[in-house]
Amino acid sequence: MPTSSKLARLIAAPAAALPLLFAAPVAVAAPPGSPPPASVGGDRLGLPGVQVDPLAGAPALPGDLTGQSWIVADAASGEVLAASNPHLRLAPASTLKILFADTVLPKFDRDAVHRVAPEEIQGIGAGSSLVGIKEDLDYRVEDLWRGVFLSSGNDAVHVLAHMNGGVQQTVAEMQARAEALQARDTRVVSPDGYDSDGQVSSAYDLTLFARAGLRNPDFRSYCATRDAQFPGAVDKNTGQRGSFGIANTDRLLGKYPGLIGVKNGFTTNAGSTFVGAAERDGRTLLVTVMHPTTYQKVYDETAALLDWGFAAAGKVAPVGKLVEEGESAAPTPTGQAGGAAGVPAPPPHPSPTATDRSAPAPARAADPAGDDGLGPVGWVVVGVVLTAGGAGAVLLLNRRRAAAR
Numbered sequence: 001m002p003t004s005s006k007l008a009r010l011i012a013a014p015a016a017a018l019p020l021l022f023a024a025p026v027a028v029a030a031p032p033g034s035p036p037p038a039s040v041g042g043d044r045l046g047l048p049g050v051q052v053d054p055l056a057g058a059p060a061l062p063g064d065l066t067g068q069s070w071i072v073a074d075a076a077s078g079e080v081l082a083a084s085n086p087h088l089r090l091a092p093a094s095t096l097k098i099l100f101a102d103t104v105l106p107k108f109d110r111d112a113v114h115r116v117a118p119e120e121i122q123g124i125g126a127g128s129s130l131v132g133i134k135e136d137l138d139y140r141v142e143d144l145w146r147g148v149f150l151s152s153g154n155d156a157v158h159v160l161a162h163m164n165g166g167v168q169q170t171v172a173e174m175q176a177r178a179e180a181l182q183a184r185d186t187r188v189v190s191p192d193g194y195d196s197d198g199q200v201s202s203a204y205d206l207t208l209f210a211r212a213g214l215r216n217p218d219f220r221s222y223c224a225t226r227d228a229q230f231p232g233a234v235d236k237n238t239g240q241r242g243s244f245g246i247a248n249t250d251r252l253l254g255k256y257p258g259l260i261g262v263k264n265g266f267t268t269n270a271g272s273t274f275v276g277a278a279e280r281d282g283r284t285l286l287v288t289v290m291h292p293t294t295y296q297k298v299y300d301e302t303a304a305l306l307d308w309g310f311a312a313a314g315k316v317a318p319v320g321k322l323v324e325e326g327e328s329a330a331p332t333p334t335g336q337a338g339g340a341a342g343v344p345a346p347p348p349h350p351s352p353t354a355t356d357r358s359a360p361a362p363a364r365a366a367d368p369a370g371d372d373g374l375g376p377v378g379w380v381v382v383g384v385v386l387t388a389g390g391a392g393a394v395l396l397l398n399r400r401r402a403a404a405r
Contacts (some may be wrong), residue, residue, distance in 0.1 A: 003390060029158070041080065042080070042319065044319045055316060056315070057385035065263060067298070070305060071083040071308075077321075082321050086288075087202050087203075093271075094192065094367075096097065100170070104164050105213075105218060106216065111140060114138065114140075120158055121155050121159065124194075131146075131150075132151075137233070138235070146246065158191075181208045194267070252299050258284070258319050262277050272294070272298035273289070280310050287305045
């Protein structure tokens with residue numbers, strides 16, 4: 001359409017729209033950084049700051065929490081006992097491996113053997129944590145998963161991703177799995193959680209992933225394993241294959257009473273993240289803490305929140321819930337849940353196709369004039385007309401009021 005035609009239509013629009021100015025209120029967008037007004041799991045989980053609803057006899061929350069985002073939830077009922085900015089979108093680091101495991105682990109028999117090809121351990125991010133996989137050697141699937149859970153080995157993740165059809169295929173499946181779990185704060189870019197532009201998740205979503213994963217006995221077993229022997233290289237002299245010990249990098253495992261797992265994470269850009277599950281007196285609690293002020297605090301604050309959760313159970317009213325897969329949830333947030341301290345949330349995106357769930361939305365064809373073809377002069381004219389239209393509307397209203405007196 002010629003620019004002059006567009007301009008004519010825009011000039012005519014204010015007059016036609018005058019009656020509508022008084023028919024409905026104007027919607028005001030939330031300021032950037034504000035959590036969305038409606039969130040998966042309940043409206044209170046979309047509000048900023050700490051959300052807790054104590055009843056008589058409820059203990060006070062720990063007073064020295066520094067995590068930008070955290071949540072305490074009952075794994076069985078899904079009730080959220082307390083939370084702070086649980087939908088804040090932040091870099092997840094290696095806690096994203098929980099989603100990787102929940103997506104890929106059920107696909108391969110733990111006793112299956114896989115020979116690692118050279119290309120399967122290439123393209124791993126610099127500075128990644130590694131378990132020490134060697135090319136052209138055989139590994140059992142269960143050993144690869146121990147490398148993922150204990151050593152947080154990005155090399156083990158990449159081998160399993162290649163077994164699953166490749167890194168991009170696995171990323172697409174992880175994103176699809178997140179959507180199926182209604183984890184709407186999560187955008188997957190790398191399967192191992194390595195720092196990547198645009199890769200975000202939230203304390204709420206990571207807790208959903210952990211809850212789903214723990215329903216798989218193998219997942220539960222791997223994340224609770226404190227140490228193991230991992231296959232090593234072949235001795236050139238004897239021809240025998242050796243092994244070496246690996247230990248779980250989860251610093252609470254074996255120290256916090258009743259801790260089951262699940263996964264810790266740390267990168268320079270993401271800071272510290274931790275998802276923990278613990279059982280006491282038949283109750284299992286899930287706690288996720290993201291981005292406290294120091295590395296050690298992620299463990300200290302998780303332990304403190306677990307202590308509080310076990311003491312507060314039955315003495316607080318839930319402030320939200322962990323949704324079940326396929327369960328109706330709140331509308332998809334349209335605001336940005338990120339903030340000055342966090343990564344801005346990506347804009348809402350259309351549902352991907354069944355064949356490529358990770359495909360980005362198609363880019364709009366560029367108009368050579370820019371700004372929908374109007375150009376700067378056109379928009380100045382439109383602004384003047386809209387201003388005049390608004391003034392005319394006010395004048396018309398005043399005249400009607402005067403006539404009614």
